[in-house]
Amino acid sequence: MSQVHLFDRTTDLLKVTMDLRSRRHLLLVSNIANQDTPGYMARDLSFKKELSKALEAPTRRDLDRTDGTLTVNTDETVGNDLNTVNIELEMQKLASNTGNYNALASMAGWKYRMMGDAISGEGR
Amino acid sequence: MGFSDALRISGSGLEAERVRLNVLAGNLANADSTRGNPHGVYERRDVIFAAVAPGQSFSDILNSPVQSPVKEVKVLGMVRDPRPLTRTYDPQNPDADRDGFVFRPNVSKLEEMTNLIDASRAYEANLTALDTTKRMASKDLTIHV
Helix, strand or coil: CCCCCCCCHHHHHHHHHHHHHHHHHHHHHHHHHCCCCCCCCCEEEECHHHHHHHHHCCCCHHHHHCCCEEEECCCCCCCCCCCCCCHHHHHHHHHHHHHHHHHHHHHHHHHHHHHHHHHHCCCC | CCHHHHHHHHHHHHHHHHHHHHHHHHHHHCCCCCECCCCCCCCCEEEEEEEECCCCCHHHHHHCCCCCCCCEEEEEEEEECCCCCEEEECCCCCCCCCCCEEEECCCCHHHHHHHHHHHHHHHHHHHHHHHHHHHHHHHHCCCCC
């Protein structure tokens, strides 16, 4: 008999990705708050490559260890006070990150509702 | 670090931009104040922003092994603009000195207006970020069986 997992890979992936997205949200919010701070460099979290690599791995461990790579925008041509926040780009990133986060939260909701239906044995 | 930190950071942005708006409004309001001598003439003021780790005391920052990349914004202080005052010939002015000159503040209305728009847009961006965080946090509550 094969092993039965109540919380499967999808649940893990949702958990890890929502965590990464909420951490990225903090960085984007911090960039927006510091758009007028001299010398502030815009930061971002990239995890696309790392996440898809972890998904190909046979064990869960790689997925649990995925914590993204912090990137710093050092391009000083954006402003003349050494501030590298590009506000249009940050707002666009904020919108897309939030959209993705909300989609993940919806998916997590469906996942748990399906689980609840299976446990109670009644379809809703 | 969670959504409460994101709310705090956006809040710090709102506060900083509001302080900046107040200072800019003060500059604009005093753009036409005059004096007969250079002493006591209004000097243009500006604020200094700095990025600091959110909600941490100095010892917290000193003792933490890794510097957090997440920063809130803080108004470090207010500075006076070192640019020289303008001296204009205006003999009708009650403040005019013996030669008919008055001293005016080193405030350019055009500059203040562009700064004012910049600060107000920055305020709005922080407000949008705050609203987004709020929606993300309430979306979390929809995850249930």
